[in-house]
Amino acid sequence: MSIGIGVVGAGVMGADHAMTLARHVSGATLIAICDADEERATRVATQTGAVRQYSSADSLIRDNQVDAVLIASPDETHADLVLACLEARKPVLCEKPLASTADRCLDIVRAEVRLGRQWVQVGYMRRFDPPYLAMRDAIATGQCGRPLLVHCTHRGVKAAPFMTSDMVVSAGAVHEIDITRWLLDEEIASAQAFASRSKTSSPIRDPQFLVMKTKSGVLITVEIFESAGYGYDVRSEVVCDNGTISLAAPIDINIRKEGTESFAFAADWRPRFAAAYRAQLQAWVNSVLSGTPCGASAWDGYVATAVADACLESTNTSRRIDIQLAPRPDLYK
Ligand SMILES: NC(=O)c1ccc[n+]([C@@H]2O[C@H](COP(=O)([O-])OP(=O)(O)OC[C@H]3O[C@@H](n4cnc5c(N)ncnc54)[C@H](O)[C@@H]3O)[C@@H](O)[C@H]2O)c1
Numbered sequence: 439m440s441i442g443i444g445v446v447g448a449g450v451m452g453a454d455h456a457m458t459l460a461r462h463v464s465g466a467t468l469i470a471i472c473d474a475d476e477e478r479a480t481r482v483a484t485q486t487g488a489v490r491q492y493s494s495a496d497s498l499i500r501d502n503q504v505d506a507v508l509i510a511s512p513d514e515t516h517a518d519l520v521l522a523c524l525e526a527r528k529p530v531l532c533e534k535p536l537a538s539t540a541d542r543c544l545d546i547v548r549a550e551v552r553l554g555r556q557w558v559q560v561g562y563m564r565r566f567d568p569p570y571l572a573m574r575d576a577i578a579t580g581q582c583g584r585p586l587l588v589h590c591t592h593r594g595v596k597a598a599p600f601m602t603s604d605m606v607v608s609a610g611a612v613h614e615i616d617i618t619r620w621l622l623d624e625e626i627a628s629a630q631a632f633a634s635r636s637k638t639s640s641p642i643r644d645p646q647f648l649v650m651k652t653k654s655g656v657l658i659t660v661e662i663f664e665s666a667g668y669g670y671d672v673r674s675e676v677v678c679d680n681g682t683i684s685l686a687a688p689i690d691i692n693i694r695k696e697g698t699e700s701f702a703f704a705a706d707w708r709p710r711f712a713a714a715y716r717a718q719l720q721a722w723v724n725s726v727l728s729g730t731p732c733g734a735s736a737w738d739g740y741v742a743t744a745v746a747d748a749c750l751e752s753t754n755t756s757r758r759i760d761i762q763l764a765p766r767p768d769l770y771k
Pocket of ligand 1: 446448450472478493494495510513533534707
């Protein structure tokens, strides 16, 4: 059995997901591509063999050949598009963040609860990344004792031109927020944000630094620096009672010559997380076929954005913010 997939957004991520679907995912056929920019849609359709192209997401969502929808358009479009998919009763994999604010995420959670089943997966692909999976397993065994601290570093080469100071947190650090609550299997209770002076000539607050605490008292630090210049570099170290658990440095090959040792960083997230994107897409297709949800749910999408909202409130007020979540519906327990 095979399902037809429609991809909304043919930019950096949409093109990457469409290519992964066309080349590496079984049980699904990439049927349609939509982009507000028709040229982009045509380019990606030609590269991937998608037979239908649209410039309106609504037309793609209504297409009878499209059984499930992958949303990779800008953050501010996500909420309306996910709600349109729910209205059409079509499973949806929405790129992170689920919506730009926690309130909009809750609109999606409530719509799903009204339908009585989970239709939405959020693209927090690190949950499918082999090193993060190994880290989670290592924490769960308790071999190093209880986690006490988590240090996260998230650096990129250059902030996208559309990136705002708030998006450094709501679209960037939100990955760290999701992955730490998934690694630790508990909620973040409070958050405080700090900004250093910004990188010379940067028009936005970059880097930023977050300090969060979980309900049981694990302290989480996040450095996010979108324009770090030298390469894409994601690190994480969990400090436990009796040892530490870290992601290994992202090395494919290591070169030693002329008195130096070196390795190359990726230019962006796509090579570093290629295996995770592929595994996430295959798991999503499998879950659509079986009707069993997997990955980050709409509820997880809401919580990540609620914590990001608290960080932004902390930036605006210079205070630590205690996080109050909405009651968790039974659908997500
Ligand atoms: N999971 C990850 O690792 C990861 C990495 C980067 C970006 N993202 C997320 O993926 C999404 C896309 O980011 P990107 O970097 O590909 O952006 P992008 O700007 O490269 O691409 C977005 C595309 O969407 C199109 N578009 C805009 N509004 C539309 C609409 N209403 N309907 C259809 N198409 C529309 C644009 O023309 C553009 O081609 C964002 O939500 C972003 O936060 C996730």
